[in-house]
Each structure stands twice: as C-alpha cells, then as structure tokens.
Amino acid sequence: MPASDLTGRARLREAALRLFAERGFAATSARAVAAAAGLSPALVIHHFGSKEGLRAAVDEDVLGRIGAALRDLDGGTEDLMASLGVVSARMFGADPVLRGYLRRVLLEDSPASAALFARLLAGARAELDRLTAAEGGRSGGETEWAPFQMLCLILGPLLLEPVMQPNVDRPMFDPEVLAGRSAANQRLLRHGLFGQPPSIADSQPGD
Amino acid sequence: MPASDLTGRARLREAALRLFAERGFAATSARAVAAAAGLSPALVIHHFGSKEGLRAAVDEDVLGRIGAALRDLDGGTEDLMASLGVVSARMFGADPVLRGYLRRVLLEDSPASAALFARLLAGARAELDRLTAAEGGRSGGETEWAPFQMLCLILGPLLLEPVMQPNVDRPMFDPEVLAGRSAANQRLLRHGLFGQPPSIADSQPGD
DNA sequence: TCCCTGACTAAACATGCGTTCAGTACGTTG
DNA sequence: CAACGTACTGAACGCATGTTTAGTCAGGGA
Numbered sequence: 001m002p003a004s005d006l007t008g009r010a011r012l013r014e015a016a017l018r019l020f021a022e023r024g025f026a027a028t029s030a031r032a033v034a035a036a037a038g039l040s041p042a043l044v045i046h047h048f049g050s051k052e053g054l055r056a057a058v059d060e061d062v063l064g065r066i067g068a069a070l071r072d073l074d075g076g077t078e079d080l081m082a083s084l085g086v087v088s089a090r091m092f093g094a095d096p097v098l099r100g101y102l103r104r105v106l107l108e109d110s111p112a113s114a115a116l117f118a119r120l121l122a123g124a125r126a127e128l129d130r131l132t133a134a135e136g137g138r139s140g141g142e143t144e145w146a147p148f149q150m151l152c153l154i155l156g157p158l159l160l161e162p163v164m165q166p167n168v169d170r171p172m173f174d175p176e177v178l179a180g181r182s183a184a185n186q187r188l189l190r191h192g193l194f195g196q197p198p199s200i201a202d203s204q205p206g207d
Numbered sequence: 208m209p210a211s212d213l214t215g216r217a218r219l220r221e222a223a224l225r226l227f228a229e230r231g232f233a234a235t236s237a238r239a240v241a242a243a244a245g246l247s248p249a250l251v252i253h254h255f256g257s258k259e260g261l262r263a264a265v266d267e268d269v270l271g272r273i274g275a276a277l278r279d280l281d282g283g284t285e286d287l288m289a290s291l292g293v294v295s296a297r298m299f300g301a302d303p304v305l306r307g308y309l310r311r312v313l314l315e316d317s318p319a320s321a322a323l324f325a326r327l328l329a330g331a332r333a334e335l336d337r338l339t340a341a342e343g344g345r346s347g348g349e350t351e352w353a354p355f356q357m358l359c360l361i362l363g364p365l366l367l368e369p370v371m372q373p374n375v376d377r378p379m380f381d382p383e384v385l386a387g388r389s390a391a392n393q394r395l396l397r398h399g400l401f402g403q404p405p406s407i408a409d410s411q412p413g414d
Numbered sequence: 415t416c417c418c419t420g421a422c423t424a425a426a427c428a429t430g431c432g433t434t435c436a437g438t439a440c441g442t443t444g
Numbered sequence: 445c446a447a448c449g450t451a452c453t454g455a456a457c458g459c460a461t462g463t464t465t466a467g468t469c470a471g472g473g474a
Contacts, residue, residue, distance in 0.1 A: 007421090008421065008422075009421095024231065024233060026231060026233035026234035027233035029460075029461065029462085030461080030462060030463085031460080031461075031462090039422080039423090040422065040423050040424080041423095041461095041462085041463090042422080042423070042424085042463080042464080042465090043421080043422065043423085044462085044463090045462080045463060045464080046420090046421075046422075047421090050462075050463080051461095051462065051463090103314050104314070106366075106367065106370055107310050107311070107314065107366060107367070107369060107370075108369060109369035109370055109373075113369075113370050114370055114373060116370075117367070117370035117371065117374070118374065121374055128400075131400075132400075132401070135401045141394060142387075142390075142391060142394075143400065144387075144391070145387070145388050145391040145392075146391075146400055148363075148364065148371065148375075149360060149363075149391065149392065149395055151363070151367070152359050152360050152362075152363025152364065152367070153356060153359050153360070153363075155359075155363065155367065156355075156356075156358070156359025156360075156362065156363045156366075157355065157359065159313075159314060159363075159366045159367075160313065160314070160324070160358070160359070160362065160366075162314060162315060162316035162320075163313055163314075163316055163320050163321055163323075163324035164324065164355065166316075166321060167324070167325065167328055168355075180349070180351075180352070181352050181355075183349075184349060184351070184352040184353075184356065185352075185356065187348060187349075188353075188356055188395065188396070188399065189395070189399055189400050190399045190400070190401065191398070191399040191401075191402060192395065192396055192397045192398040192399040192402055193335075193338075193339075193350065193353055193356075193396050193397070194339070194342045194397065194398075195398060195399055195402050214451090215451065215452075216451095236430075236431065236432085237431080237432060237433085238430085238431080238432090246452080246453090247452065247453050247454075248432085248433085249433080249434080249435090249452080249453070249454085250451080250452065250453085251432090251433090252432080252433060252434080253450090253451075253452075254451090257432075257433080258431095258432065258433090
C-alpha cells in the first residue's frame with residue numbers, strides 16, 4: 001500500500017510533494033524525485049512535460065485537497081468559530097508533509113498561493129461575521145485588521161512550526177495540543193488575554 | 208554611494224542578501240551574485256570559501272542587525288507593548304529585502320533561525336509580563352500560548368506579506384499602516400475583538 | 415495475429431553549476 | 445627597490461542538472 005499500489009505518475013507526484021516540502025523546489029532534483037519513487041528520471045518529463053510541470057501537478061493536488069476540506073466545512077453546520085479550528089486540525093494537523101509544502105507555497109506569491117489565501121481570507125471574514133453576530137452584533141472599534149489577525153493566529157503556528165516546535169513541550173499539531181491552541185485563540189479573539197476571569201460557564205461543548 | 212563605495216566583500220554580501228531574499232538560496236547561483244555585485248564569481252570563493260560560506264556571512268550580518276535593534280529596544284524605556292510594535296517597524300518595516308530574507312530564514316530550522324526565534328520569544332514573554340502588570344496583575348485563564356499568539360500577530364504579516372499585500376489597500380509596511388496594525392494588535396490582546404466599546408479614554412499617547 | 419499506444423528505461427546531450435587554477439595589478443612593508 | 449600579501453580576473457575543470465533520444469515491453473482493439 002505505501003506507494004507501489006499507485007500509478008507511476010501518482011508515485012512521482014507523491015515523492016515530489018514529500019521532497020519539495022522537505023527541501024524546497026529548487027533544492028530538489030528531478031533525479032531525486034524519480035529515485036524516491038523508484039522510477040527513471042525521464043518519466044518526470046514523460047508524465048509532466050518538465051520539472052515545472054511536476055510542481056504544477058503537485059500544487060494542483062495539494063490545493064485541491066485543501067479546497068475540498070474547506071468546502072466540506074462550509075457545508076457542515078459547525079457552531080461558531082470552532083470551524084476554523086477544525087479546518088486547521090483537518091488540513092494542517094493531518095500531515096507534516098502537507099504542512100511543509102503549504103509553508104513554502106504560502107510565502108511565494110504564485111497564482112496558486114494567492115488563490116488559496118484569498119479563499120482562507122473569505123473563510124475568516126465569514127467566520128468573523130458569525131462570531132460578531134453571536135456576540136450580539138457589537139464590534140469594537142476598527143475591525144479592518146480582524147480577519148488578518150485571525151488568519152495570523154491560525155497560520156502562524158503552521159508557518160513557524162520549525163522554529164516554534166523546539167519551544168513547545170508536546171508536538172504542536174497533536175490533536176489535543178492543537179485543540180488547546182484553538183481554544184486559546186478563541187478566548188483571545190473574544191475577550192483578549194485579560195478579560196472575563198474564568199468564573200462561570202468556562203467550558204463550552206464545541207471545541 | 209549605492210554599492211561601489213563598499214569593499215568587494217561587502218558588495219557580494221549585499222547582492223547575495225538581495226538575491227537570496229528574492230529567489231531563495233538554492234535558486235540563486237554564485238555567478239548571479241557576482242554579476243549583481245559587478246565582480247568575478249571566483250571572488251565568492253576567495254572571500255567566503257564557498258557559496259555556503261557566503262550564506263553564513265549574510266546570516267550573520269542580518270541576525271546581527273536584528274540583534275542590535277532588539278538590544279536597543281531593551282535599553283529604551285518604551286512604555287508597555289508599544290515596543291514590539293516599534294521593533295517590528297524598525298526591523299521589518301525598514302527594508303523589503305530584509306523582510307524577504309527573514310521570511311525565508313524563519314521557516315527553516317537552522318541554528319541561526321532557532322536562535323532568532325528564541326530571542327523573539329523571550330522578548331514577547333517580557334513584554335507580556337509588563338502588559339500583565341499594567342493590567343493589574345490579572346491573567347485570564349491559560350496563558351501558555353499567549354507569547355506565541357503575540358508573535359504570530361507580529362510575525363504573521365511579515366511571513367504572509369506576499370499573499371496578504373494584494374488584499375490590503377495600502378503598503379502593509381508603510382509606517383502609518385503598520386502603526387494602525389500595531390494598535391489593532393494591542394487592542395486585541397487587551398480586550399479581544401469585541402470588548403470595551405470606544406466610549407472613554409480611547410486614544411493613548413504611545414503608539 | 416498485427417499493430418498501435420502508452421508506460422517505462424538506459425544512455426547520452428547540452429548547459430549551468432560550484433569550484434580551482436594561474437596569473438595580473440597594486441598598496442604596504444622590509 | 446625588492447618582496448610580499450591581498451584583491452581580483454579569465455579560463456578551465458569536473459560534475460550534476462533538466463531534458464532528449466532511441467528503444468523495450470506489455471496490453472487492447474481491429
């Protein structure tokens with residue numbers, strides 16, 4: 001099952017995803033990808049036209065997966081902003097390789113990454129609207145940066161994982177740890193770091 | 208003054224900083240660096256021993272600048288958490304090239320980047336202590352993630368600049384815009400997105 | 415059965431890479 | 445002045461890269 005069940009094309013794409021995530025695109029040779037897939041380097045050209053074509057195929061695959069996860073989420077009637085915590089768990093938490101690849105994609109400004117970020121931003125805005133409505137419609141002062149702040153809180157640990165992890169006891173994307181972080185983010189967005197001492201109604205069902 | 212006043216060694220380092228920031232290390236050839244500096248490729252080896260040595264020199268230079276900026280900041284008696292807003296303005300706001308380089312450094316886990324992040328984390332913790340003291344010592348619930356959240360809010364826009372900028376009207380690191388974002392971060396950390404409607408004592412002197 | 419298409423390979427190609435080498439020009443030191 | 449070390453150059457070396465080519469092999473329709 002590991003990789004040998006897949007077609008050659010798919011095995012190349014998987015191997016490329018892994019190596020691009022680990023070392024980056026420019027630092028990964030087509031030969032290395034082929035070797036990791038147990039195939040000949042010429043197959044990269046045969047299946048994808050060029051190394052750049054291979055990258056495009058990997059991009060499409062990854063962004064497709066994430067787009068699907070986001071679409072699932074919109075459909076579900078998850079309560080409040082639990083959803084963005086859930087989506088980060090489902091996408092980012094799932095696979096270290098995917099995280100590594102996303103990390104590198106997000107800091108370029110390829111069309112693919114721009115589209116992904118626009119999608120995430122729209123999600124954050126929608127989430128924020130729901131959150132505002134749940135808070136009784138009051139919105140404190142300037143909210144221009146709010147969706148970006150929300151995204152920074154969610155994407156920050158993804159982007160900073162390699163440097164952040166050594167400063168955290170447990171694996172940052174362990175489901176429990178991630179849930180704790182999501183809860184902390186929710187508290188921060190609602191009340192700040194100092195608001196509302198944990199007196200009554202501290203624990204909520206969702207998240 | 209642009210570059211010709213500098214020694215060949217310094218010109219190579221500056222050119223490398225710019226190109227590494229734009230294209231990444233692996234995608235930048237020693238020949239390209241030398242050409243950008245108006246020098247012979249062999250000089251890269253003569254001055255730095257290898258291309259990797261050149262990277263080390265650039266790293267040292269960049270991290271030195273940032274370390275100095277952070278040290279300045281500790282010395283000054285800036286009030287409250289204005290300081291981290293100021294430091295991001297002074298370091299990140301200053302130079303797009305520096306931002307690009309930092310972006311790439313922070314998502315590897317080289318010793319240099321680990322040291323830088325540890326430094327930033329310590330700064331965030333100190334800042335947070337001061338902020339907590341100013342809030343009357345009360346700290347709401349779990350604060351385990353607080354310093355990381357703070358760093359995400361500050362570093363997020365730096366890391367995401369390429370994908371974020373197209374969604375923002377004005378240049379993200381324009382001093383005014385950055386000040387506005389810093390103020391928004393401060394409000395978020397203190398009261399959340401919905402707390403404390405802007406009734407009395409809205410504007411404060413610092414930041 | 416034949417033939418064709420598509421997956422696949424080994425070998426080779428041209429190019430660009432990091433690096434080395436031999437040598438020139440120049441300011442400093444003896 | 446001679447000797448030296450240092451900044452610097454053009455040309456070359458060996459090698460890895462992305463890609464091409466020619467060819468093998470299996471499967472499926474006519």
